[in-house]
Amino acid sequence: MFDILMYLFENYIHSEMEVVVDHEELTDELTRAGFHHQEINKALAWLERLADLQDSGKTPYLQTSPQAAYRVFTADEQARLDTSSQGFLMYLGQIGVLDFSTREMVMDRVMELDAKQFSLEDLKWVVLMVLFNVPGREDAYSQMEGLLFEEPEGFLH
Template sequence: MFDILMYLFENYIHSEQEVIVNPDELTDELTRAGFHRQEIHKALAWLERLADLQDGDAKSYLTSQPSTATRVFTEQEAIRLDSQCQGFLIYLENLGVLDFATREMVLDRVMELEATNFNLDDLKWVVLMVLFNLPGHEAAYDQMEGLLFEQAEGPLH
C-alpha cells in the first residue's frame, strides 16, 4: 500500500500533473502500473481518511491541546516508530514544521499503514503527504521537502 501512495505522490501530487479524480480510472491506471486492486483500494481509503483528518480533526486538536504538552507514544506506536523516527518527530516539532495537530495526523496515518519495515525515510514521506494539502502549512511543507531531499555535503563524521 505504501508503494502505491508513493507512486501517487511522486507521479501526480508532487509532479503537479493532472490528478485523475475518477476512482475507477485511477484504479485502472494503477493496475496497469502493476499494483493489485486490493492494495489500490486500501491506499485510496488511506488518502480519503487523510482528507477527512485535514477537513475536521485537525481543528479540534489545535484548540484542545496546550502547546507545552508532551507526547508519550503508545506501545503500538513505539513498535512501528523506532527511536530514530520518534526523535525525528520531536525534531520537526522543535523546528515548527509540525505542531500538535499535524503530528497527530502523521501518527494516525503511520499507524494505518500496513508496513512491516517502517523507517525514517518512510516517515518523512508520510509527513510530506500530510502537510501537502493543509491550508496555511505551505512553509512547513517547503521546509519538510528541503529536509527530505537534503543531501549531506562532504564526508560524514
C-alpha cells in the same frame, strides 16, 4: 500499499500534474502499473482518511492545539517507529515543521499503514504527504521537502 501512495504522490501531486478524480480510471491506471486491487483500495481509503483529518469535527485531537505538548508514544507506536523516527518527529516539532495537530495527523496516517517495516525515509514521505494536504502549511511543506531531499555535506560522525 505504501508503494501505491508513493506512486500517486510522485506522479500526480508532487509533479503538479492534473489529478485524476475518477476512482475507476485511477484504479485502472494503478492496475496497469502493476498494483493489486486490494492494495489500491487500501491506498485510496488511506488518502480519503487523510482528507477527512482536515475536518476538525471528525478528529478530536484537532479541536485543541496546546502550545507546548510532550508526546508519549504508545507501545504500538514504538513498535512501528524506531527511536530515530521518534526523535525525528520531535525534531520536526522543535523546528516548527509540525505542530500538535499535524503531528497527530502524521501519527494517525503512520499507524494505519500496513507496512511490515517502516523506516525513517518512509516517515519523511508520510510527513510530506500530510503537510501537502493541510492548508496554510506551505512553508512547513517546503521546509520538509528540503529535509527530505537535502544531501548531508562533509563527514558524518
